[in-house]
Amino acid sequence: MASFGSIRSAIFDREEKKQQYQADILGLNAYDRHKKFLKEYVGFYGGEKQKQEQLPIKTDQDTLRDGYRFIRSEEDDMDHSWEQRLVKRYYDKLFKEYCIADMSHYKTGKVGLRWRTEKEVISGKGQFVCGNKHCDEKEGLASYEVNFAYFEAGENKQALVKLVTCERCAKKLLYKKLKEKENKEKRLEKEENRKKKREREETDDDTRKDHERPKGKRASKADDDDDDDVDNFDRYLQGMFL
Template identity: 80%
Template structure:
């Protein structure tokens, strides 16, 4: 506990500083005093403003982003906090018959879907106008039931929703499936081409083997003919020589 002497010294110091400050202020003109007061005010409240700016400020939009659900469940409706009540009021204002699609990244298979607003329902967007966010085509529209798979609140979810699209946007909607089908067709064509090449190679090899066997058979046949011809010639020579020898013996 502070002593009486230390408390009195602190009071005297404070009073002395106050008198010095007042004397300094009284020695300034009106403009200099104005600048002095502004400087002191800024230096005194600057730390407080910085602290306030660092504090997280949660707006209604942040609340909607955190609590919004594409399809609300009974558990969501049972939550009676003001945040969930705000989200539910916003959710009830949406028209959940047809969807609006964002196909900006359709080539990667990422298509965003959301429910229509009152303004879009009034203008016919998503029902009588193409449901693609960036398309206003009104001809050649068709309704599609899309299996929308999405990640929300830390869970993987799925929902069947309706989407109206023109022919061009329908191709974007089915882009990945069409590409996969084309890829499968190319793979099947390559496999069929390999099978045809193997079959042709097999037939060619069989023809070559057949020709080789035929050539060998012909060579063997020619060899037998030459062998039999030479044998006959040797026999004739032997008979001629024998006759000549016998004639020599009896002469």
């Protein structure tokens, strides 16, 4: 059994440590106290224990993102896993007649398409209102059948879809083709202008050569004509005396 003196000494030591600890705590600011308390908490309640690895939690949104297909095939419908049932249930809620387009990057020829939701069908978006996601024009609409080429599930796919747009957004939809046509016409025009320029330069060279032809050749031709006249006159005189 411990003696009274040892018990009293232990109590005094504990009180002294407590006072020293409080003095150390009071000398720290709020942030340093926070770090000290957190370090002591982790060390006391399991700093030596191994942390269990937490597996990533796959939400319904992740399942839809991974399993969604713009146009489902028969093979997709034959898969009866709960992930595919969830995706098909979402797919069946979509209205797959007209599309909604995202033309944010139309200048690069990249246009994103998706099916309409129930809310968009009720408001007329994509049918009675321009199908561009960022346009609410209701006048001058026209329907287009678009060959939608996209990459999905590691494959390149194509599908013909309907898209209703106003005149301004239709130009955005065809921007890349119109730009290529315009550039081609400009290139042909430049080639035609270069061709005409070469022809004019060749004509000017021929004309300049004619003007620069030496005059000595003309003189020699005139001398030949004079010699012919002399010969003819001599023959004429001989004929008179015969």
